[in-house]
Amino acid sequence: MTGSANREEAEVEQLLEFEAVSKKYGNKAALRDVSLSVGPGRIVGLLGSNGSGKTTLMRIAAGLDRPDSGTVRVLGHEPGRASKALISFMPDRPQFERWMTVGEALDFQRDFFADFDPDKSKRMLEFMKLSRGDKASSLSKGMQERLQLTLALSRRASLYLLDEPIGGVDPVARGHILDALVEFYEEDSSMIVSTHLIADIERIFDEVLMIKEGSLVLRQEVEQLRMDSGKSVDQLFKEVYAEC
Numbered sequence: 001m002t003g004s005a006n007r008e009e010a011e012v013e014q015l016l017e018f019e020a021v022s023k024k025y026g027n028k029a030a031l032r033d034v035s036l037s038v039g040p041g042r043i044v045g046l047l048g049s050n051g052s053g054k055t056t057l058m059r060i061a062a063g064l065d066r067p068d069s070g071t072v073r074v075l076g077h078e079p080g081r082a083s084k085a086l087i088s089f090m091p092d093r094p095q096f097e098r099w100m101t102v103g104e105a106l107d108f109q110r111d112f113f114a115d116f117d118p119d120k121s122k123r124m125l126e127f128m129k130l131s132r133g134d135k136a137s138s139l140s141k142g143m144q145e146r147l148q149l150t151l152a153l154s155r156r157a158s159l160y161l162l163d164e165p166i167g168g169v170d171p172v173a174r175g176h177i178l179d180a181l182v183e184f185y186e187e188d189s190s191m192i193v194s195t196h197l198i199a200d201i202e203r204i205f206d207e208v209l210m211i212k213e214g215s216l217v218l219r220q221e222v223e224q225l226r227m228d229s230g231k232s233v234d235q236l237f238k239e240v241y242a243e244c
């Protein structure tokens with residue numbers, strides 16, 4: 001990164017900042033000395049092969065796991081009640097109970113989060129072709145992901161963390177879901193999206209972070225990356241992870 005980019009970054013209040021964050025599970029290093037920052041109004045792709053540390057990074061940002069060392073800030077707050085109120089996290093596994101209907105899952109989210117927006121949630125349900133009366137247990141994997149996204153994006157959060165949001169959605173529907181991401185996220189907020197399906201999703205990214213064996217190996221603006229390398233993000237990803 002250039003000096004002027006550094007100065008610009010320092011002037012904008014960062015939504016998320018990691019400084020030298022490391023995390024081990026037993027003797028397995030899941031994150032190694034990761035430093036990054038995400039400013040407002042950005043859609044950031046978090047890319048990495050299986051086990052590279054994407055979920056760990058998101059869980060630490062969401063305040064669900066603690067780093068062993070390093071510091072994390074969300075709009076200047078250390079992880080805790082204030083930072084959690086600013087973040088909407090979509091985990092890679094369903095967070096609703098299987099006995100719930102779609103409507104009950106949304107009501108639960110509404111009761112839990114002060115920033116839940118009922119109007120947005122209604123528009124998202126229509127967009128996702130879900131009905132309040134649908135039973136969560138009878139939804140297909142792809143429809144469950146649509147519900148997960150509806151729950152996450154129905155909040156007016158500052159930072160959305162979406163862990164593999166389109167893995168179970170069929171290729172035809174992916175474009176529709178990506179359009180929902182772009183349409184329903186808040187202008188001044190930012191979104192970090194982890195994925196393996198880079199070719200499908202790279203069109204929505206402003207910036208990508210590539211993580212390999214717990215280390216951040218690349219952080220770049222997508223336009224710049226395409227201009228510098230003459231390659232798509234997907235092509236570059238395949239090169240970086242060729243031996244994984």
Ligand SMILES: Nc1ncnc2c1ncn2[C@@H]1O[C@H](COP(=O)(O)OP(=O)(O)OP(=O)(O)O)[C@@H](O)[C@H]1O
Pocket residue numbers: 025026028029030048049050051052053054055056057
């Ligand atoms: N709770 C845990 N206990 C032990 N090891 C863990 C735990 N969570 C993650 N790990 C290990 O940490 C490393 C990073 O895992 P993580 O889930 O963050 O990767 P990921 O990039 O999200 O992978 P995937 O794309 O397969 O979901 C892996 O080696 C994983 O086995």
